[in-house]
Amino acid sequence: MTLLEQKPLPAKTSRPPYVLFVLAALGIAFLVLPLVGLLARAPWRSAPSLLGRADVTTALRLSLETATISTAFALVLGVPIAWCLARTRLPARSLLRALCALPLVLPPVAGGIALLLAYGRRGVVGEWLLRAFGVSLPFTTAGVVVAETFVAMPFLIVAVEGALRALDVRYDAAAASLGASRWFTFRHVTLPLVAPGVAAGAVLCWARALGEFGATITFAGSYPGTTQTMPLQVYLALQDDPQAAIVLSLLLLAVSIAVLVGLRDRWWSR
Amino acid sequence: MSVTDVEPALLEARLAVSRAGWDLDVDLRIAPGGVTALLGPNGAGKSTTIQALAGLLRISDGRVVLEGDVLDDTRAGVHRPAEERRVGLVFQDYLLFPHMSARDNVAFGLRAHGMPRARAREAADRWLARMDLAAHAARRPKEMSGGQAQRVALARALATEPRLLLLDEPLAALDAGTRMSVRTDLRTHLDEFSGATVVVTHDPLDALVLADHVVVIEGGRVVQAGTPTEIARQPRTRYVASLMGLNLLRGVARQSGVVLEDGTTLTAVDDYDGPVFVVLRPSAIGVYGGQPHGSPRNSWPARITSVEQQGHAVRLAAKGPPDVFVDVTPQAVAELGLTVGSSVWLTVKATDLVVYEC
Amino acid sequence: MNRTAIGVVAAGVFLAGCASSTSSSSSALQPGSTGVLTGSTVVFAAASLKPTFTELAKQFEAAHPGVKVVLSFGGSDTLAAQIKQGAPVDVFAAANNTTMQTVVSSDDAKSPVNFAKNVLEIAVAPGNPNGIKTLADVAKPGLKLALCAKTVPCGSAAQKAFAAAGIDAKPVTYEQDVTSVLTKVELGEADAGLVYRTDVKAAAGKVVGVDFAEADKAVNTYPIAQVGTGKNPNAGKAFEAFVLSPSGQAVLHAAGFEPDA
Numbered sequence: 001m002t003l004l005e006q007k008p009l010p011a012k013t014s015r016p017p018y019v020l021f022v023l024a025a026l027g028i029a030f031l032v033l034p035l036v037g038l039l040a041r042a043p044w045r046s047a048p049s050l051l052g053r054a055d056v057t058t059a060l061r062l063s064l065e066t067a068t069i070s071t072a073f074a075l076v077l078g079v080p081i082a083w084c085l086a087r088t089r090l091p092a093r094s095l096l097r098a099l100c101a102l103p104l105v106l107p108p109v110a111g112g113i114a115l116l117l118a119y120g121r122r123g124v125v126g127e128w129l130l131r132a133f134g135v136s137l138p139f140t141t142a143g144v145v146v147a148e149t150f151v152a153m154p155f156l157i158v159a160v161e162g163a164l165r166a167l168d169v170r171y172d173a174a175a176a177s178l179g180a181s182r183w184f185t186f187r188h189v190t191l192p193l194v195a196p197g198v199a200a201g202a203v204l205c206w207a208r209a210l211g212e213f214g215a216t217i218t219f220a221g222s223y224p225g226t227t228q229t230m231p232l233q234v235y236l237a238l239q240d241d242p243q244a245a246i247v248l249s250l251l252l253l254a255v256s257i258a259v260l261v262g263l264r265d266r267w268w269s270r
Numbered sequence: 271m272s273v274t275d276v277e278p279a280l281l282e283a284r285l286a287v288s289r290a291g292w293d294l295d296v297d298l299r300i301a302p303g304g305v306t307a308l309l310g311p312n313g314a315g316k317s318t319t320i321q322a323l324a325g326l327l328r329i330s331d332g333r334v335v336l337e338g339d340v341l342d343d344t345r346a347g348v349h350r351p352a353e354e355r356r357v358g359l360v361f362q363d364y365l366l367f368p369h370m371s372a373r374d375n376v377a378f379g380l381r382a383h384g385m386p387r388a389r390a391r392e393a394a395d396r397w398l399a400r401m402d403l404a405a406h407a408a409r410r411p412k413e414m415s416g417g418q419a420q421r422v423a424l425a426r427a428l429a430t431e432p433r434l435l436l437l438d439e440p441l442a443a444l445d446a447g448t449r450m451s452v453r454t455d456l457r458t459h460l461d462e463f464s465g466a467t468v469v470v471t472h473d474p475l476d477a478l479v480l481a482d483h484v485v486v487i488e489g490g491r492v493v494q495a496g497t498p499t500e501i502a503r504q505p506r507t508r509y510v511a512s513l514m515g516l517n518l519l520r521g522v523a524r525q526s527g528v529v530l531e532d533g534t535t536l537t538a539v540d541d542y543d544g545p546v547f548v549v550l551r552p553s554a555i556g557v558y559g560g561q562p563h564g565s566p567r568n569s570w571p572a573r574i575t576s577v578e579q580q581g582h583a584v585r586l587a588a589k590g591p592p593d594v595f596v597d598v599t600p601q602a603v604a605e606l607g608l609t610v611g612s613s614v615w616l617t618v619k620a621t622d623l624v625v626y627e628c
Numbered sequence: 629m630n631r632t633a634i635g636v637v638a639a640g641v642f643l644a645g646c647a648s649s650t651s652s653s654s655s656a657l658q659p660g661s662t663g664v665l666t667g668s669t670v671v672f673a674a675a676s677l678k679p680t681f682t683e684l685a686k687q688f689e690a691a692h693p694g695v696k697v698v699l700s701f702g703g704s705d706t707l708a709a710q711i712k713q714g715a716p717v718d719v720f721a722a723a724n725n726t727t728m729q730t731v732v733s734s735d736d737a738k739s740p741v742n743f744a745k746n747v748l749e750i751a752v753a754p755g756n757p758n759g760i761k762t763l764a765d766v767a768k769p770g771l772k773l774a775l776c777a778k779t780v781p782c783g784s785a786a787q788k789a790f791a792a793a794g795i796d797a798k799p800v801t802y803e804q805d806v807t808s809v810l811t812k813v814e815l816g817e818a819d820a821g822l823v824y825r826t827d828v829k830a831a832a833g834k835v836v837g838v839d840f841a842e843a844d845k846a847v848n849t850y851p852i853a854q855v856g857t858g859k860n861p862n863a864g865k866a867f868e869a870f871v872l873s874p875s876g877q878a879v880l881h882a883a884g885f886e887p888d889a
Contacts, residue, residue, distance in 0.1 A: 117815070120816070121817050139801050177324050221800060
């Protein structure tokens with residue numbers, strides 16, 4: 001490829017091949033049409049009164065709070081996991097990676113059952129928690145956070161591990177040669193350099209936590225104000241008032257889009 | 271060698287690293303202020319050597335002592351990690367932290383040692399000023415030229431006041447135009463540095479300009495060590511000879527004749543007895559279309575196997591025996607009609623042969 | 629879900645059509661005869677009837693070798709909606725009378741008959757470790773009670789029972805269906821849950837049921853009716869009769885249903 005040929009290339013490459021273009025258009029239609037369906041069938045007239053209902057605002061606040069706390073937990077635990085998966089030479093690393101990704105493939109309801117068996121009142125760890133500290137997670141807001149963290153953390157781990165793998169490990173060597181401890185290096189070199197990956201992972205994690213239904217209802221149950229998050233309310237509304245379910249779904253969607261767009265402007269405008 | 275033996279060494283290292291199918295065993299002694307160039311082809315073990323010195327790689331056997339400080343001692347089970355060594359390292363591609371300004375890059379090591387941010391930045395600014403980079407302190411690495419980045423990397427390494435400075439191919443990432451000036455600058459900064467320096471390079475010019483001592487490594491072993499002049503004049507391996515642009519032949523001297531490994535005999539003026547190296551400058555070899563008449567005692571038929579323009583000269587590879595490189599002028603190539611496959615006669619004066627003991 | 633159900637129905641229609649064309653002479657000659665039934669008959673039944681109706685269909689087919697019973701299960705509301713949209717159905721068995729009435733009022737079915745009733749029970753861990761005997765016991769402080777959400781039938785039935793008893797229940801959770809309530813009790817997360825007796829029977833060994841007096845106030849009645857949109861009314865009528873017959877009632881009773889007295 002000569003220099004002369006390279007000049008017009010950028011314009012050319014930005015136009016996709018027709019096959020890709022058609023498939024992409026089909027794919028976008030596939031993804032967007034359900035949203036159009038929701039918008040088209042939404043009972044706009046009754047929407048305002050529904051959105052003002054105390055149980056709706058309670059569920060929405062609970063959803064936002066638990067999703068945010070879950071994301072914080074996922075960051076604290078998930079980033080170190082990603083670091084170990086990307087950087088260490090643990091013998092069972094690929095097995096470990098598969099285990100960490102398990103919640104991605106496990107049906108959330110099954111994940112909820114698994115959580116009950118581990119952290120429930122009769123669970124392997126839960127029984128001890130109850131005996132030693134008098135703590136029982138199911139049917140509490142903490143239980144919602146546990147369920148959401150369990151289901152959403154893999155998204156963060158996968159994103160951060162990818163970012164860490166793409167990072168030149170020799171930056172660590174450079175930092176060490178300048179006398180930086182590994183912890184100092186992690187805080188001042190590694191973490192800032194993978195920050196975009198961490199942010200992307202946190203957003204995915206938060207979005208997944210916000211929409212979590214199966215593991216939450218199975219592990220934490222459903223009670224207004226403590227464990228009944230928006231997705232649970234949407235499902236219950238579907239049983240007797242499908243119109244309300246549509247409005248609630250749209251509300252959840254609107255709030256999550258607003259938060260993500262807001263964060264985008266603040267975080268990654270650079 | 272004799273020089274460093276006398277002076278007290280700042281760095282004293284014997285490094286052995288073994289891996290599957292490959293091993294390294296190198297001795298290094300460097301006096302305070304001394305600059306040693308590690309010269310060798312790719313895969314010779316140069317990078318492994320400096321990684322081991324930096325503490326980024328654990329040696330399998332040996333001992334490294336820097337200013338009385340034992341950094342590695344495999345017998346005693348001592349291995350100090352990189353962050354605990356007073357060793358500075360400048361990478362081939364510098365590895366400046368891309369998310370930090372030049373100032374913060376230089377301040378990084380001081381901050382890592384616990385210096386408050388403001389003081390570390392002041393110190394960084396002083397270093398940048400010394401490197402003529404004061405105006406670029408706030409720039410990110412991607413906004414700097416290769417030469418500027420190289421100086422920031424050097425300042426970053428020197429700011430922590432190391433006793434041993436390791437430079438891995440410090441000029442390899444630069445284009446030929448800037449290389450010359452950066453090399454001269456680097457020489458100045460190294461002159462001011464009181465610790466020991468190891469420069470890894472595969473460019474003989476770097477070694478000759480920057481170093482006061484050259485260690486040649488091939489296949490994980492030191493094959494030659496000496497002053498730049500010694501290395502340049504009397505190469506002991508084909509690799510070093512070719513770096514210096516010389517023909518190196520090996521043979522056995524008997525009175526004033528040298529019987530080469532290929533069986534041919536060359537006449538020399540020096541009197542030696544026993545195994546010797548013979549160095550032929552490519553430009554000292556004459557090329558004739560037919561067998562030359564008259565005086566030259568060293569002449570032999572050869573066939574041209576390659577013709578390459580090198581600067582203002584043309585380098586011919588000639589198959590003898592003996593096989594040699596010959597530098598001729600473009601005019602000679604035209605007059606003699608030299609191409610690949612041409613049969614020629616080569617001559618060299620006995621006084622142009624440099625003979626020394628193996 | 630809907631697609632599958634419609635697919636099953638379509639297959640049923642197709643089979644019924646084939647069968648009637650090949651055997652039309654015999655059935656046309658002997659109208660009303662229950663002795664020689666042929667073809668397929670389509671039965672829509674509430675999801676909670678799945679185990680019993682599957683068994684009933686098997687026994688019915690054994691008694692009438694020429695007949696194939698095509699079953700489709702789903703939420704009563706969903707099934708009723710499909711019937712009103714013209715799904716060809718011979719028999720409809722709903723989980724409550726309200727839903728059945730919507731089909732009757734749209735003239736798709738007539739004269740429904742109650743064939744079974746289901747009552748609530750308190751599901752507790754085997755051995756009843758908390759010694760629960762009455763509905764009031766589940767409202768004791770410290771006891772973890774799981775209920776169905778008020779929007780699903782088992783939840784509204786539970787509310788009725790508590791209202792009748794004048795008890796202010798404080799559940800820890802409102803689950804989305806009966807199965808979830810049972811899971812919580814089975815795993816020991818909840819100490820008690822209100823579910824139907826048939827659900828307790830189905831989970832035999834993992835939970836035990838405690839009857840309570842106020843259950844009478846929240847009885848769930850199951851009506852059955854012939855639907856006019858079907859293609860095989862004779863077989864449909866025979867199947868309905870079989871459900872109401874002593875042998876049909878025996879199957880329902882074994883599953884925990886009570887006859888509608």
